[in-house]
Amino acid sequence: MSALSLELATPEHLSPHDLVTYFRCPFEMEVEHLRRLAPGTTPSPRTPADVVPLRYSPLAPPPGVHAPIIDGRLDVFSHDTLVYEDTEEEGLPILFPPEQVRPDPRLHAHGLTLVDRELGLNGRPDFVMLRASGALVPIEYKATHPFHGLHETHGRAFDVIQLFAECRLLEASTGTRPKTGILLYGDQAGDGAHEGWVEIPYGDAGDAWVRHALLQVREDAVRAPVPAERNCARCSVHRDGLCRFAEGRYLGP
Numbered sequence: 254m255s256a257l258s259l260e261l262a263t264p265e266h267l268s269p270h271d272l273v274t275y276f277r278c279p280f281e282m283e284v285e286h287l288r289r290l291a292p293g294t295t296p297s298p299r300t301p302a303d304v305v306p307l308r309y310s311p312l313a314p315p316p317g318v319h320a321p322i323i324d325g326r327l328d329v330f331s332h333d334t335l336v337y338e339d340t341e342e343e344g345l346p347i348l349f350p351p352e353q354v355r356p357d358p359r360l361h362a363h364g365l366t367l368v369d370r371e372l373g374l375n376g377r378p379d380f381v382m383l384r385a386s387g388a389l390v391p392i393e394y395k396a397t398h399p400f401h402g403l404h405e406t407h408g409r410a411f412d413v414i415q416l417f418a419e420c421r422l423l424e425a426s427t428g429t430r431p432k433t434g435i436l437l438y439g440d441q442a443g444d445g446a447h448e449g450w451v452e453i454p455y456g457d458a459g460d461a462w463v464r465h466a467l468l469q470v471r472e473d474a475v476r477a478p479v480p481a482e483r484n485c486a487r488c489s490v491h492r493d494g495l496c497r498f499a500e501g502r503y504l505g506p
């Protein structure tokens with residue numbers, strides 16, 4: 254096989270973070286992606302100079318963003334075990350006592366990174382729990398609380414996208430498709446006064462969403478910007494002076 258054929262056969266490497274960023278602003282994802290591939294160089298994005306900016310994300314939100322929040326501490330039972338934790342991630346809460354921590358070697362074949370060779374996806378969940386029922390459940394922790402408007406539907410979609418990508422990575426690593434994943438919210442600033450969690454169904458619908466999203470990201474030859482205050486205000490591409498679209502951003506909600 255020629256070098257060109259090999260290149261064409263290898264899907265663009267993507268991470269859960271890439272999917273989240275694409276959902277917010279494809280141009281941001283494109284620039285961030287290039288900067289990660291070649292740190293210290295000036296990126297040359299595929300986005301044409303005369304691109305027409307978008308008002309909204311071109312990616313449909315994942316299913317499950319309206320799942321109800323359970324207020325309070327996540328239920329962890331004595332027969333549940335922790336089979337994976339991203340021990341390099343700072344600030345994660347302690348969910349299990351040491352005697353319930355039993356790492357699963359299938360989730361450590363590449364260090365702490367889970368690899369999906371079929372779909373070209375790599376990433377790390379915060380935790381993976383093995384329920385007594387045999388169900389593997391990824392847990393994504395957010396050190397914010399889901400109350401007081403901090404996680405309206407738009408923000409929740411970011412979290413669900415990340416969780417769905419982690420569900421897919423879990424399936425690629427174990428051969429079993431998770432039925433659900435958990436978003437765990439904790440308000441460390443409030444001494445745990447506000448904790449909550451959401452169990453999001455994954456299954457076939459989640460798998461279909463991830464596959465479609467990865468295809469859309471890879472086939473998007475434009476990766477247009479979505480200049481809006483909600484996106485640009487904390488965008489590192491804007492901060493580093495690499496986006497000329499932010500100046501004309503939409504200032505509405």
Ligand code: SF4
Pocket residue numbers: 277278280281478479480481484485488489490491496497498499
């Ligand atoms: S500044 Fe706004 S338009 Fe530009 S890349 Fe960031 S989010 Fe997108």
